[in-house]
Amino acid sequence: MSITVKFFASLREELNLDEVQLDPQPEMTALSVWQQATSKVNLPDKTLIAVNQEYAGDDVAVRDGDEVAFFPPVTGG
Amino acid sequence: MPVKIESAAYNPFDFVQDYQQQLEKRVGQGQYGAATIFIGSMRDFNEDHRVSNMTLEHYPGMTEASLESICEEAKQQWPILDVLIVHRVGEITPNDTIVLVAVWSAHRAAAYDANRFIMEALKSRAPFWKKELTPNGGKWVEHNT
Numbered sequence: 497m498s499i500t501v502k503f504f505a506s507l508r509e510e511l512n513l514d515e516v517q518l519d520p521q522p523e524m525t526a527l528s529v530w531q532q533a534t535s536k537v538n539l540p541d542k543t544l545i546a547v548n549q550e551y552a553g554d555d556v557a558v559r560d561g562d563e564v565a566f567f568p569p570v571t572g573g
Numbered sequence: 574m575p576v577k578i579e580s581a582a583y584n585p586f587d588f589v590q591d592y593q594q595q596l597e598k599r600v601g602q603g604q605y606g607a608a609t610i611f612i613g614s615m616r617d618f619n620e621d622h623r624v625s626n627m628t629l630e631h632y633p634g635m636t637e638a639s640l641e642s643i644c645e646e647a648k649q650q651w652p653i654l655d656v657l658i659v660h661r662v663g664e665i666t667p668n669d670t671i672v673l674v675a676v677w678s679a680h681r682a683a684a685y686d687a688n689r690f691i692m693e694a695l696k697s698r699a700p701f702w703k704k705e706l707t708p709n710g711g712k713w714v715e716h717n718t
Contacts, residue, residue, distance in 0.1 A: 572672070
């Protein structure tokens with residue numbers, strides 16, 4: 497298994513990252529997933545986080561098999 | 574309470590008519606006394622610049638889940654019979670319909686209030702992102718008004 501990390505919209509373009517797979521580590525959080533996936537780029541202010549397609553904070557625990565997504569404020573409608 | 578993501582241009586009035594016919598078959602004619610329809614379409618300007626076209630990106634899976642959960646919240650708060658949400662993604666040109674929210678209820682207050690609630694929740698929570706093509710190039714819309 498692994499952790500799937502997705503980036504959307506301006507974040508996807510700025511990081512030049514669409515989707516990455518990470519090997520699970522002990523005691524991962526959404527923030528540590530971000531750091532590992534982006535090689536420690538600072539998490540931009542206002543970035544929204546979803547774990548398994550539900551909004552989450554950056555301190556939420558992430559487990560093997562989870563899908564973690566990072567994206568800017570939404571602008572639909 | 575269907576939620577549809579459309580990647581091609583659509584006529585919102587056809588969607589409402591088709592869905593209302595299905596609704597009548599399901600719940601019977603005479604059950605609803607009110608329907609409110611919100612249609613959001615693309616302008617050719619935003620704030621202080623021209624916009625020639627736009628790309629709408631979304632997060633497949635989470636988008637549908639988020640819209641369905643917004644519909645459920647509306648149903649908990651108001652006595653509504655049904656909701657239809659359609660949202661466009663992909664390449665969009667001015668005047669194209671972006672979003673349709675239709676709500677059916679027995680009385681008008683629930684249909685008005687639930688429609689407004691769904692639209693505001695969609696704008697603040699559903700994972701869609703707009704990128705405008707302007708005379709100065711591509712520009713991600715940074716926040717909703």
